[in-house]
Amino acid sequence: MGSIQTNISYLSITPKHNTMTEVKYQPDGYTTVSTYLVLDDIQSELDFVTKAFGAKEIERIEMPDGTLVHAEVRIGDTVVMMGPTKDEFGACSCMMYIYVEDTDSTYQNCLAAGAKSMMEPADQFYGDRNAGVKSPGGNLYWVATHFEDVSKEDLTKRSEKMAAQHN
Numbered sequence: 001m002g003s004i005q006t007n008i009s010y011l012s013i014t015p016k017h018n019t020m021t022e023v024k025y026q027p028d029g030y031t032t033v034s035t036y037l038v039l040d041d042i043q044s045e046l047d048f049v050t051k052a053f054g055a056k057e058i059e060r061i062e063m064p065d066g067t068l069v070h071a072e073v074r075i076g077d078t079v080v081m082m083g084p085t086k087d088e089f090g091a092c093s094c095m096m097y098i099y100v101e102d103t104d105s106t107y108q109n110c111l112a113a114g115a116k117s118m119m120e121p122a123d124q125f126y127g128d129r130n131a132g133v134k135s136p137g138g139n140l141y142w143v144a145t146h147f148e149d150v151s152k153e154d155l156t157k158r159s160e161k162m163a164a165q166h167n
Contacts, residue, residue, distance in 0.1 A: 029079065036081040037139065038092045042068045045082060045137045049073055051113035052133075052141070053098065053106065055080070076100075095140035097130075103145040107131040110141065125158040126150055 026032065039045050049055040055073035062068050071082045075098060085091050100106040104121045110133040111117060118132035118140065127148035133141050150158070 031078060034079055034081060035096060036083065037094060038085055038089060039082055039137055040085055040091045041137060042071055042082045042084060045135060046071055046073065048113050048135045048137065049075060052110040052115065093138045095142065097142045097144060100143050100145060103129045103131055103143050106143045125162055126155060
């Protein structure tokens, strides 16, 4: 997608009142809760999520000098927004839990994209096979494939059994 260059400091926006017939309060393609990563290096994280998860860049805003001030990618059905650190707040690491079709191959993609392994793929008592990685930018990504629907009763039994094994 081409660059959208905007000089934010010179933008003058006059808010328009939102009515039910004019504009949706939530843009199409966005969920109610959206992830916004505050990063020291936006481009590095963009490169990582593109290689690791096949993320598609859907928005990029740069200053006239080329400084990247906002980016958005779509991973599956979810938009992840990214912005730079500012004086009033620094980088914020986060952890995302991402459902994928194949945990093992996605885990390998993450490692090939420069991630550090936090946990190798393993089947979990709650019905997910998951693995954990840390991106070069310091964010944690847990990738999971759901393989079993577990009833609340079985989930309770399994979690109690696991807790007993760890005591």
